[in-house]
Amino acid sequence: MWHDVRALNATASFLTAVTVLAALISGVWWLSQRPMFALGSVTVESMYGIELKHVNELTVRNGVLGKIRGNFFTADLEQVRATFETVPWVRRATVRREWPNALVVEVEEHEALGTWGEDGRLLSVKGDVFTANVAETEDEQALPAFDGPVGSEKEVLARFNELRTAFAPVQLVPQELSLSNRYAWTVKLDNGMSVALGREQDRNTLKKRVQRLVGVYPQLVARLQEGRIDTIDMRYPNGLALSSAALTVPVDATKPVKAAKKPKESTKPATPNKTTKQI
Numbered sequence: 001m002w003h004d005v006r007a008l009n010a011t012a013s014f015l016t017a018v019t020v021l022a023a024l025i026s027g028v029w030w031l032s033q034r035p036m037f038a039l040g041s042v043t044v045e046s047m048y049g050i051e052l053k054h055v056n057e058l059t060v061r062n063g064v065l066g067k068i069r070g071n072f073f074t075a076d077l078e079q080v081r082a083t084f085e086t087v088p089w090v091r092r093a094t095v096r097r098e099w100p101n102a103l104v105v106e107v108e109e110h111e112a113l114g115t116w117g118e119d120g121r122l123l124s125v126k127g128d129v130f131t132a133n134v135a136e137t138e139d140e141q142a143l144p145a146f147d148g149p150v151g152s153e154k155e156v157l158a159r160f161n162e163l164r165t166a167f168a169p170v171q172l173v174p175q176e177l178s179l180s181n182r183y184a185w186t187v188k189l190d191n192g193m194s195v196a197l198g199r200e201q202d203r204n205t206l207k208k209r210v211q212r213l214v215g216v217y218p219q220l221v222a223r224l225q226e227g228r229i230d231t232i233d234m235r236y237p238n239g240l241a242l243s244s245a246a247l248t249v250p251v252d253a254t255k256p257v258k259a260a261k262k263p264k265e266s267t268k269p270a271t272p273n274k275t276t277k278q279i
Helices: 002-032 057-063 077-084 153-166 205-224
Strands: 041-046 090-098 102-109 112-116 121-124 145-147 174-179 184-189 194-199 229-233 241-244
Touching: 041 057, 077 090, 077 102, 121 153, 145 153, 153 174, 153 205, 194 205, 205 229
Parallel strands: 041 102, 112 145, 145 174, 194 229
Antiparallel strands: 090 102, 112 121, 174 184, 184 194, 229 241
16 A cells, blocks of 8 residues: 555656646747747858958848748757858858847858859869859959869869969969869960960979979070960970960971071181171
8 A cells, every 4th residue: 555655646746747847848938939039130240350341231131031930049050050151252150149139140251262164153262162243352353263173173272372482483473274174284374375284293293394484484585585475385304395476487388497507617817807796
C-alpha cells in the first residue's frame, strides 16, 4: 500500500510539472508574438569599421527587408545572413539580435580590382568573382581585364600582382591578363603591347621569361625608335619573336634578301679631310 501511494504522488508531481512547463512554454510563445517584438529596424554596419560604399539604406529596403520573415525571436538569422549575401557588392555578412526588436547586420563589401570574362562580372582584390554594376566602381580609369578557366581566379590574381612588380623597372603596367583553357598565359600592357608568356613548366617559368623581356626591352624600343611593338612571343628558350608595324618586308617576299657586302680593307691611309662613322 505504501508503495502505491508513493507511486501516485510521483505521478501527480510529474503531471504537475508537465502542466507548469506547458503553461510556461505557452506563455513564452504568447509573449513572443506581441507586437512589441515585431522587427522595428534592421541596421547595417561595416564589418571592419570602413565606410560602406555600395550597400546603403535604399539597397536594404529594396533588396532585403521584404525577404525577412518572423520577429525578434523567430527570425532565422542564417536565412537573413544568406539573404544579405545575395545583395550586389556584399562579400560576407553576419547577423545578431539587438533587444527588443532590432537586427544588426555587419557587412564586408567587395573591392573591385577588374573585370572577369566577357559577361560583365568583376574580380575583387581578394580573388572573388562577383556580379555588380561596373559603372558603380570608383575607378575613373578603365579597369584591368582578367579571364581564365573556372576556379583559376585566385591564381590569375596572384600572377597579376607578380607581373605588375616585374614590369615596373621598364615603366609598363599590365592591363589585361588571361589564362587559356590550355593554361597558357598572355598579358597586355598599358602601351598596347601583347606578350605571349606560354605555359608554366615550373614555378619560375613566367618570372624568367619576363626578366628576359625586361632586360632587352629598352634595346628593342631604341631599335624601333618611334615604331610601337604590337606583339612579343616569349615562348622561345633563348630568344623572342615580335611583330610591329614599323617592321617591313620587301614587296616580293619570295626573293631572298641579299647579304650586305663586306667593305674591302684599304691599304691607303685615310684622307685627312674625310670623316668615318661606325655603325
